[in-house]
Amino acid sequence: MIPDSIIVALQKEMQKLGYISRDAVNQIAERFHVSPTHVYSVASFYQQFSFIPQGKNVIAVCTGTACFIAGAEKILTMLKEELGISEGEITPDGKFSIQKNTRCLGKCSTAPIVMINERVYENATVEQIKEAIHELR
Ligand code: FES
Incomplete structure (x- = not known):
């Protein structure tokens, strides 16, 4: 099960930077005591998250x-x-x-x-x- 809070953290990162950076993945992983791989897999599952910078x-x-x-x-x-x-x-x-x-x-x-x-x-x-x-x- 994916904690909603990880998704919320990813959404906030998208709003802030327009994409999910490697640093963000590591910080979220640390905050929620999960592996960076877990955060990557959650973010990869949803089309709303991008690992590359996007336009406004x-x-x-x-x-x-x-x-x-x-x-x-x-x-x-x-x-x-x-x-x-x-x-x-x-x-x-x-x-x-x-x-x-x-x-x-x-x-x-x-x-x-x-x-x-x-x-x-x-x-x-x-x-x-x-x-x-x-x-x-
Ligand atoms: S092919 Fe289904 S919405 Fe475009």
């Missing part, structure tokens, strides 16, 4: 089968051109990052799905996501 605004384009068929690739291509970064990278100003390998987000019936931070865009279009990016700039 995190974009996830689902590339699962339903979203791929519905045009997710066009949205991803637009984002890469618009932001000048690839999946797994951060814009130089730190404002945006595109998550790597985003798989099914469980909303296949309204594909394609794009998430920008906590907001979910269903039946997402290139124009809609481009506008959302411009508003966040």
Whole structure:
């Protein structure tokens, strides 16, 4: 069983730094008297935690089968051109990052799905996501 407090500690770290650093893993492990491997395994289980730095605004384009068929690739291509970064990278100003390998987000019936931070865009279009990016700039 995973103590809720480890998850809360990981969430606080994500809010503070935007990712889970090696130091954070060690500190959380020490605080909760568990091994760093245990903390890694907990953080790896949840998609909300990242071990690499992320932008202020995190974009996830689902590339699962339903979203791929519905045009997710066009949205991803637009984002890469618009932001000048690839999946797994951060814009130089730190404002945006595109998550790597985003798989099914469980909303296949309204594909394609794009998430920008906590907001979910269903039946997402290139124009809609481009506008959302411009508003966040
Ligand atoms: S494949 Fe994208 S939500 Fe399921």
